[in-house]
Amino acid sequence: MRAxxxxxxxxxxxxxxxxxxxxxxxxRDLTAPSSDELGETCLLLFDETPRELHYxxxxxxxxxxxxxNEWFLVEYVEPLLTCKSWWVTVDGLGSVAVSPLCxxxxxxxxxxxxxxSSNLWLNRAAIQHQRSWRGDxxxxxxxxxxxxxxxSNEFFVVKxxxxxxxxxxxxxxxxxxxxxxxxxxxxxVGVREAKRGLGELQVAR
Numbered sequence: 001m002r003a004x005x006x007x008x009x010x011x012x013x014x015x016x017x018x019x020x021x022x023x024x025x026x027x028r029d030l031t032a033p034s035s036d037e038l039g040e041t042c043l044l045l046f047d048e049t050p051r052e053l054h055y056x057x058x059x060x061x062x063x064x065x066x067x068x069n070e071w072f073l074v075e076y077v078e079p080l081l082t083c084k085s086w087w088v089t090v091d092g093l094g095s096v097a098v099s100p101l102c103x104x105x106x107x108x109x110x111x112x113x114x115x116x117s118s119n120l121w122l123n124r125a126a127i128q129h130q131r132s133w134r135g136d137x138x139x140x141x142x143x144x145x146x147x148x149x150x151x152s153n154e155f156f157v158v159k160x161x162x163x164x165x166x167x168x169x170x171x172x173x174x175x176x177x178x179x180x181x182x183x184x185x186x187x188x189v190g191v192r193e194a195k196r197g198l199g200e201l202q203v204a205r
Contacts, residue, residue, distance in 0.1 A: 005051065005086055008051075009049065009051040010051065011052060012050045014052050016055070019052055023060075027063065032064055032067050033064055038061065038067060038072075038076075039072055039075060041057070042058075042060060043083075047083075054084065054089050058089065062096035065096060065101070072097070072101060073101050073107055074110055077093060078114075080093055081098075081121055090121045094128050098125050099128075099129060099130065102130065103130075103133060108141065111145070112145075115127070120157055127146055127157070128160050130142055130167075131163065131164070131167060134167075134171070137168060139168055142164055142168065149161060150186045150190075151185055152187070155189065158187035158189050158190040161190040162189055162191070162192060165197060166196055169198045169199075173197075179194075
């Protein structure tokens with residue numbers, strides 16, 4: 001497990017299915033925390049060394065995200081995104097916190113700050129912040145964020161652009177075709193994912 005994650009953090013060696021089962025049992029009678037209690041707990045979990053405790057924090061947010069307030073993204077999610085960062089935690093936080101909370105609250109100013117950051121993981125989170133929004137996707141805004149990074153050589157940023165374009169291709173394919181034509185500098189992995197969304201290329205994710 002540690003080798004697969006490029007030695008970013010050590011593991012206890014608990015498989016994901018077993019971890020989730022143990023957490024469900026441990027949290028069976030857990031009362032809903034306040035937004036701050038949830039955030040502080042997750043910061044403490046991320047401060048621990050084993051990666052499984054970071055995953056536990058992500059699962060905890062997923063369980064209680066309805067208790068969070070409009071400040072949760074900037075006060076807690078941003079520090080978590082930049083703590084011992086790797087794609088698995090950044091994308092996990094994106095699914096349980098960034099995407100749902102950006103949909104619930106107007107976080108466009110914060111997302112723009114993340115996109116302009118020198119931290120590639122904040123860039124990735126910004127580009128992917130509307131994943132799963134489907135027909136509610138703010139296509140011009142997401143394309144604006146993607147365009148800010150088309151010259152990037154960072155694999156995880158270019159991949160995020162590709163995934164965002166892949167999602168948009170399912171609802172506004174012509175917008176993606178125009179974007180690709182206007183940005184020939186976009187890296188290969190980004191173009192490949194976009195074309196997969198357009199149905200022009202079939203590859204495994």
